[in-house]
Amino acid sequence: MTQAPEELKPEWVTPGLLYLASSLCRDTGYILRASNGQFTATRFTENSGVSYPRDLARVQAGNFKEVAERWSRIKECHYVPVKVANTRADLGESPVWDARSGALYFVDITDGRINRLNPDGEVESLYESAARIGALALTDQGNLIFTEDSSVAILDVNARKVRQYSVPVHPRSTYRFNDGACDPQGRFVSGLMDEAPSGKTGALFRFDAELSDQVIHDGMALPNGLAWSEDGHSVYFVDSVARAIYRAVYLPEGRLTEVTLFAETPAELGRPDGIALDREGGLWVCQFNGSCLLRYDRHGHLTDQVVMPVTRPTSCCFGGEGMTTLYITTARFGMNAVELRHYPDAGDLYAIRPEIGGIARHAFKE
Known part of the structure; x- marks a missing residue:
C-alpha cells in the first residue's frame, strides 16, 4: 500500500x-x-x-x-427537533408554509385530511375526504391544490369547499398520487404510485391551470419528494424504493432533460421521502424508517445528519420568519403496538432551526 x-x-x-x-x-x-x-x-x-x-x-x-x-x-448535527404539535397523524405528509397567513398546511394521507397549524399553535382540520390525500401546494389566490387518490383538486380555503376536479389519471384503486409541488411556471407536478406495488409503474404528472395532465417522467417505483432549485433550472425528485434522489434540467415548457443521480441514501438509514432545499443549494431529505434527516450539499455530498425522536419522518419544508425553520411531518403508519409504545409521539409535527435558511416554494397559477 x-x-x-x-x-x-x-x-x-x-x-x-x-x-x-x-x-x-x-x-x-x-x-x-x-x-x-x-x-x-x-x-x-x-x-x-x-x-x-x-x-x-x-x-x-x-x-x-x-x-x-x-x-x-460530515457531522451528526446537534440540532434538537422540537415538537410543534401533537398531531398523531397516521401518515403525515406534504407540509406547506403560507407566508401571508403565517400558517402551516399539511395532510394525513390515510385519514384523508388537510390540516392547518395556525399561528397560535392550534391545529384545525380544513377538509376531510374518504379518498387518500397525498400532495398539497398553495395557489396564487391563497387556495390549495391537492391530490385525492389519482385526481387533482382545488380547495377554496375560505369556503372550505372543492371547486375544481381533474379526471382520474388511472382506473385502478391501488394507484394514488404521493408527494408534489409547483414548478416555477405555476404548474402542479405530482408523482403517481401503486400501493400494490407493481414494479416501475410510477410517473411524474404535470397539471396546468385547467387541470389537464401530462406525464413528464416515468419508470419509477415509488415517486416521492419534489423540489426546484432557486433559479428554477433544476428539479430534484425522489424514488424511495431505489433509495435515489435525482436531479434534472427543467425546461420552461415543463419537460425534464439530463436526468442524473444526485445522491443514493444509505441503506441502513431507511428510505428517502420528502425533501426541501436551503439557500446554499443544500438538500434536506427525510429518511422514512431511518429516524433521521440528512442534508446533501449542492454537489450531492452528504454533510449532515439530524437524529429524530421518531422512526418515520416523512416530509419537510422551510417556513417561519425569514424561512429559517424546517418543519417536519412524521408517521405512525405501519407501526405495531410495541413500536408505538417505544415511540408514542410518532405522527407528530416537529421543527428544527438549521444554520442556513430555506427558499420559498412556487405557487400554482389558477
Whole structure:
C-alpha cells in the first residue's frame, strides 16, 4: 500500500477494511472507515451510520488529505427537533408554509385530511375526504391544490369547499398520487404510485391551470419528494424504493432533460421521502424508517445528519420568519403496538432551526 501522508494515516487495517484518522477527523469525533469503495463516518466508539455511498470510488495515493477534508464536513448535527404539535397523524405528509397567513398546511394521507397549524399553535382540520390525500401546494389566490387518490383538486380555503376536479389519471384503486409541488411556471407536478406495488409503474404528472395532465417522467417505483432549485433550472425528485434522489434540467415548457443521480441514501438509514432545499443549494431529505434527516450539499455530498425522536419522518419544508425553520411531518403508519409504545409521539409535527435558511416554494397559477 502507498504510504499515506502525514495528514491522514491508517489507524489499523483488517482484511478488506481500512480505518483512517487525522487531526481533522479527531476534531469531529469521528474516524473514517473505508471498505469496498464505501466511506463511513464512524465514532471512535460506535458506528454513526453516516456514509458516503457514492462519493469516492477509492482512496488513491496522494489524495488522502482531500478525502479527510471532504469527510470531516460530515457531522451528526446537534440540532434538537422540537415538537410543534401533537398531531398523531397516521401518515403525515406534504407540509406547506403560507407566508401571508403565517400558517402551516399539511395532510394525513390515510385519514384523508388537510390540516392547518395556525399561528397560535392550534391545529384545525380544513377538509376531510374518504379518498387518500397525498400532495398539497398553495395557489396564487391563497387556495390549495391537492391530490385525492389519482385526481387533482382545488380547495377554496375560505369556503372550505372543492371547486375544481381533474379526471382520474388511472382506473385502478391501488394507484394514488404521493408527494408534489409547483414548478416555477405555476404548474402542479405530482408523482403517481401503486400501493400494490407493481414494479416501475410510477410517473411524474404535470397539471396546468385547467387541470389537464401530462406525464413528464416515468419508470419509477415509488415517486416521492419534489423540489426546484432557486433559479428554477433544476428539479430534484425522489424514488424511495431505489433509495435515489435525482436531479434534472427543467425546461420552461415543463419537460425534464439530463436526468442524473444526485445522491443514493444509505441503506441502513431507511428510505428517502420528502425533501426541501436551503439557500446554499443544500438538500434536506427525510429518511422514512431511518429516524433521521440528512442534508446533501449542492454537489450531492452528504454533510449532515439530524437524529429524530421518531422512526418515520416523512416530509419537510422551510417556513417561519425569514424561512429559517424546517418543519417536519412524521408517521405512525405501519407501526405495531410495541413500536408505538417505544415511540408514542410518532405522527407528530416537529421543527428544527438549521444554520442556513430555506427558499420559498412556487405557487400554482389558477
